[in-house]
Amino acid sequence: MVLPARVPDLSALDVVVSVARSGSMSAAAREQNLSQQAISSRVHATERELGVVLFRRSPSGTELTTEGVAVLEWAAGLLDAAEKFSAGIESLLGNKRASLTVAASMTIAEYLIPSWALNLRRLYPEARISVRPMNSADVAREVLARTVDLGFIEGPHVEPRLDSLTIGGDELVVVTRPEHPWATGTRAISGDELARTPLVQREPGSGTRITFEDAFGEVADPLLELTSVAAVKAAVLGSDAPAVLSSLSVMPELADGRLVRISVTGVRMPRRLRAVWDRSGGLHGPARDLVQLATQDGQQR
Numbered sequence: 001m002v003l004p005a006r007v008p009d010l011s012a013l014d015v016v017v018s019v020a021r022s023g024s025m026s027a028a029a030r031e032q033n034l035s036q037q038a039i040s041s042r043v044h045a046t047e048r049e050l051g052v053v054l055f056r057r058s059p060s061g062t063e064l065t066t067e068g069v070a071v072l073e074w075a076a077g078l079l080d081a082a083e084k085f086s087a088g089i090e091s092l093l094g095n096k097r098a099s100l101t102v103a104a105s106m107t108i109a110e111y112l113i114p115s116w117a118l119n120l121r122r123l124y125p126e127a128r129i130s131v132r133p134m135n136s137a138d139v140a141r142e143v144l145a146r147t148v149d150l151g152f153i154e155g156p157h158v159e160p161r162l163d164s165l166t167i168g169g170d171e172l173v174v175v176t177r178p179e180h181p182w183a184t185g186t187r188a189i190s191g192d193e194l195a196r197t198p199l200v201q202r203e204p205g206s207g208t209r210i211t212f213e214d215a216f217g218e219v220a221d222p223l224l225e226l227t228s229v230a231a232v233k234a235a236v237l238g239s240d241a242p243a244v245l246s247s248l249s250v251m252p253e254l255a256d257g258r259l260v261r262i263s264v265t266g267v268r269m270p271r272r273l274r275a276v277w278d279r280s281g282g283l284h285g286p287a288r289d290l291v292q293l294a295t296q297d298g299q300q301r
Contacts (some may be wrong), residue, residue: 008046010082013075016054020072022282024061050206093253099128103142104152105207106229107170107246108273109133113152116293124286134230136203143276150287151276152294154207155244156214162276164293168298172211172269174262175250176242180234188263198223200235200243212244215269228240234258244269 018028021037029036034090047054054068059163064072100120107133124205134142143151143162151162158164176183194216201222202208208229215221225242225270226232227248236243237258253259275291277283283291 008049010079012042013047015039015078016046017072017075017079018042019062020064020068024130046135069149098124098286099131100124100150100290101131101132101147101148102150102152102287102290103132103134103138103139105135105139106202106227107154107208107249109153110229111248112273112294116290118298119288119293120286123289126135127286127288129286135203135206135227136210137170140276143278146281147276149277151284153274153276154271155210156207156271157210158274158276159170161279163279163282164274164276165295166272166298167275167291167294168301169275170271170273171247172208172215172244173247173250174242174244174264175236175254175259176262177237177240178257178260180240180242180260182242182262183260188265190265191267195219196268197242199243200224200226200232200239201231202232203227206215208244208246211269211271215267246271 015028015032015034018031022028024032025036025043028198029039032039043055050071051063051142052067052071055062056065073291102113104136108135111147117131120129121127136155139151139153140159142148144159152167153164154170163232174182174189178184180187195218198220199222201212201224203225206227224235226235229245232245233250234242235241235251237253242262250259250261254261275294277287288298
């Protein structure tokens with residue numbers, strides 16, 4: 001594309017439009033907050049650049065010439081396009097500076113979101129990203145109350161008033177210290193034995209607790225209830241009590257031998273990890289891109 005040779009400065013065109021609209025140099029000067037001399041100078045410069053006379057001056061004011069009427073029409077369209085362009089750029093910059101508040105269930109908040117958020121910052125370097133860890137039931141309530149922009153849950157059930165997208169999955173596993181009798185034996189335990197054993201558990205409403213209870217129905221009362229994955233792991237490492245936790249959360253401890261995974265005959269507890277959002281609002285900007293990053297990460301794992 002060859003750039004046009006006769007397009008004056010946009011601010012000068014704005015002055016021309018202002019003179020035509022107000023009918024005099026002095027009125028345009030007040031409107032533009034410039035001196036009358038500055039207004040006259042810009043009009044003359046525009047006329048020289050275009051090679052046409054835009055105004056006829058008289059003691060009563062300023063009138064457009066025939067050429068000036070045509071230039072005014074084109075200038076108005078050009079200034080309108082420039083305003084839309086500027087608004088679009090501001091919108092993009094606004095997205096870069098946008099804030100995003102996310103509610104996430106504990107496993108996702110502790111083990112997945114940090115890397116997603118760092119990748120999101122590459123797309124939105126000035127964005128303020130806030131993550132609120134909580135259990136899955138509370139995530140749904142926060143999203144419905146619109147106190148957060150986006151939620152991530154681990155439970156098997158989705159509040160019907162929310163839209164959702166599966167972004168990955170994990171599996172609940174039974175873990176103990178290596179000294180526990182279940183770890184020193186050679187057999188897998190039965191589902192009945194697991195169900196009647198008091199465990200270190202997450203609190204009611206957590207995705208882990210809901211998935212475990214859905215898999216077994218009747219289970220023993222918890223030995224201890226804790227509100228974070230890290231606290232459950234610390235309790236297991238410091239006692240002889242077993243726990244059911246996300247496979248994602250115990251990978252380091254299984255790898256270095258601090259915890260042992262216990263096989264349970266005929267039992268698997270897979271979970272779908274989901275993004276959830278307000279159905280009426282949809283997904284936009286950083287929230288949409290965070291869901292996309294989470295989905296890509298889930299496909300790679």
